[in-house]
Amino acid sequence: MTPTVARVVDRVVEGPGTVTLVIELSDALTAPAPGQFNMLWAYGVGEVPISLCAVPPLTNVILHTIHDVGAVSHALCELRPGDQLGVRGPFGIGWDLTPARGQDVVVMAGGIGLAPLRPVVEAILADREAYGQVAVLLGARTPNDLLFPAETAAWSLSLQVETTVDRSAPGWTGDVGVVTTLLGRIRHNLTDAVAFVCGPEVMMRFGARALLDRGVSAEGIQVSMERNMQCAVTMCGHCQFGELFVCSDGPVFPWARVESMLGVREL
């Protein structure tokens, strides 16, 4: 699949080293789903997987939130309105909201992990009656790193939104501590709840175990895995994770399917 040429139409600085690009495609994406990703190509530098952080039904404008960690993500973060980039996608299997319908829901996001989970929350809000109690637990490094503050404030009008940071800063009166401690704030019983977890792998491991301790089943927990990718179509093997290909079997997996492999040091 060759990349199509796309154009940046807006650029929002979300926090230190994190930028949301609003990108205009020549054609609308074919039915993107929450949790899917595109391969974004910064010309002359390289191509990386980046999740869709909004899932527009019928428009050719897409949003990607990118954290600057290396050569390609840096080049993408440096793009300005009018600049061009290549886009391939959408790829992968995203979040499965079907088992969450009629159930209580926990969304647990750490750092940039909120980007792929934002469409999950928006899908729930668009059909609020279809879900039970919904708690959104957000963790970030510092208050400055909290993503989408306007959106998360709006979510808190109809969902339980709890936010914590690892390190406080002057003027911050919110919570300080790891995101898993926020589970204690959820008053309802989590036994039949469905949980969507995304963030650094260590955070997801601790998050999933804390959810299991609270009675959520391993099948009820979905996590989004990150592995280096090249082809995104099961050709190159770069993203292989045991018997799984993260690009096409995932990136979202039920915890029950990846738990044993996450504990293994070399796969």
Place this chain on the structure above:
Amino acid sequence: MKSIMETLAAQPIFADIDESTLTLLAGCARHQRIHAGTRLFTEGAPATDFHLIREGRVALGIYTPHAGLVTLETRGPGQIVGWSWLFPPYRWHFDAEALEPLATIQFDGHCIRGKCDSDPVLGYDLMKRFSTLLDADLRSTHLRLLDVYHRAPTS
């Protein structure tokens, strides 16, 4: 308002505790309402009591001359604030301030230590229970030390 016994029995750390132990614990405890902004304890002061939070949040931190109270961690419902009553020299190592109006159960640490000393079986049981919370705090601190969200930006 629920009785102290009922509130304690509903806490995960006191799950399956026998009624006589709960009665002993409740004998060292009382309900408290605390205004937002109240300093619960101050670094260096004698550590005599501790709180089980029922409602509201508390900031644990260190006072610095330039930045005031620097929050190291916050505690909320179901969590305990203060461990220094348990270990010599029984002085607070941090400050604690109510971020919101609080409803707590306040325990007299000296009273609990006295009961544990005179009944080592009770003491061992309670120490095991408190240790699970200390262990959870320690794991959270380790996780934060890992600084998992930090992938140094290139710019």
